[in-house]
Amino acid sequence: MTGRRAPDSGPPTLLAVAHGTREADGVATTEALVARVRALRPELRVERCFLDLVSPSLPQALTGLRGEVVLVPLLLGAGYHVRVDIPAALADAPHLRARVARALGPDPLLAEALADRLDEAGWPKEAGCPGEAGRPGPGAGALVLAAAGSTDPAANAGTAAMAELLRRRLPGLPAVVPAYLCAAGPTPAEAVAALHAEGHRRVAVASYLLGPGFFARRASAAGACLTSAPLGPHDALARLVTLRYDEALGDRRNGPPEGRTGARSGRMLTPG
Template sequence: MAHGTRDAEGVAVTDALVDRVRALRPDLRVERCFLDLVAPSLTEALARLRGEVVLVPLLLGAGYHVRVDIPEALASAPHLRARVADVLGPHPLLADALDDRLAEAGWGSGDGPVVLAAAGSTDPRANAGAAAMAALLRVRLRGRQDVVPAYLCAAGPSPAEAVAALRAEGHSRIAVAPYLVSPGFFARRAARSGARLTSAPLGTHASLARLVALRYDQALGRLPLGEEGRPGGAGHGSTGRRGGPGQGAA
């Protein structure tokens, strides 16, 4: 279940990520739908499924969609036996992906601080998740750079405000790391924050696909919630044919 965007490239990236999950878990039927703006909607997807399903949100944080939209859609689908997986973030696999995206953009170990640009939410729990993700990225960078959480809407500071504050402290080399799955409106806003460079969204990074598979397994009780999906675990591409009959993911 992706958020949805009017940006055609963002939809294409979602489709490519889902294809990567299918390649990781060929034992599963993997469908995709959107929570807003793009068809099929979650309600439409659920209407054509039968049996047992696992709903995996392609969302980095818990907010209105998780608290309201998903339960309402499930209430309209009593014919299904459904489990809802945890949202993707925060998680160390996402820190790996963010680090790689920064390196691809040309950010090195000797450069300055990083602003983690999350979507932002009116739900404080979602924003706390982004702050926790900033702490995980700081650990992944081994403390070489500070990582400051910022929010593209509904909360502060904004990425532009965070960049300005870091410049006022004397930093000239600042990077913005979008904590976003797909290109689109928020990614373009993050790129206008005034930093020296902005990395790409997480997109189809291998760690993101592994994390989707991990969340699926966790929803079925096959892995503890503390499992990080490191090499050897199901979250790292295991295709152990563990999906039972009639079991799929949406």
């Protein structure tokens, strides 16, 4: 006897849906984040899957589940994956009563994690950079928030909102400019150069990315005085995953889900 509860008993399963990467460090980051979620909520069955490149895939994970499931995208913005790919996979899983939580960002908990990563990288309170003598004057320090980027303007608007949340979180309210590593502009390198041209002597990059990989390396090459590490399995990020799960269940308690309810997909909450 394994002690695992029956599929239809207890609270809904939390299925964390990650993007997927060829890089082992990136996959390990997802696994570490999911482990922290499990530690925070031991009463929940917490599973994970990937949208691309890594197994189990989202369809594979859905096939192996029963009963009620809340899908929490481990994605920072509500782009194509959240709007199209996840609902399409659910349409092929009529045996589940499933809901899709909101994307993780923007959110103040992400600002907390970003600020911690900047602190770890050496971004000092006075908005200077390591190894530079003297106190910075007005306009001396600024930040670029480097996100993956999307062809969806709404997703990029979410990054801009996240930049403002980060600015409010940091001492001295430094300038924080959103930038995009693909599909939109400015690029982090362009944003760093523009801030230098405006008179900011010290410009750092905050990596608005979940894990290491190609985009993280590209962010590090933007010409800033320092680049923070990706968010990784930060405690605030794990808390945010559980918050998105609870939000989705709150929607259920408040009435039927809004949006599409397909005959083949059961009850489904479209991402909001």
